[in-house]
Amino acid sequence: MLEIDAEYVADRLPRDLTEDEMERLGVLIDDAVELIEVAFLRAGRDFRAELETVPWLEAAARRVVLEMVSAATMVGSNAGMRSVSSTTGPQSDSVTFSDVDSVSWGGVKLTDELLKLLGLWQRGARGRFPRPRRWPERWSP
16 A cells, blocks of 8 residues: 655655645645556556555655646646746846646646656557658759
């Protein structure tokens, strides 16, 4: 069984968390574990069963949950913000948003890098393929 709690995550973050953030950690941990279980099911595998049989999986899963939860906690309401600027004299504020791969608006996100850590990375097409045709070159006199 994967043993990870809010204290485990909070001890590894670069700042002390508020009580509200500590409560939210428990919810984010549950969400992260659920996403991992779903990813295993989509791959036709059983996460709980493999935790008991694959020696490296528990450590990798703990690291993945830590990355998912810490990203969501530290970024928080600033998810998707690329840049923020503010001017004081007659007030001017500006925020630029962009897609960010590691954090979602709703909390935790399982990225491709984290899937690789779990051994769930889908490799591309394999096999031998013919060389592409050369572009026709013609000389015009």
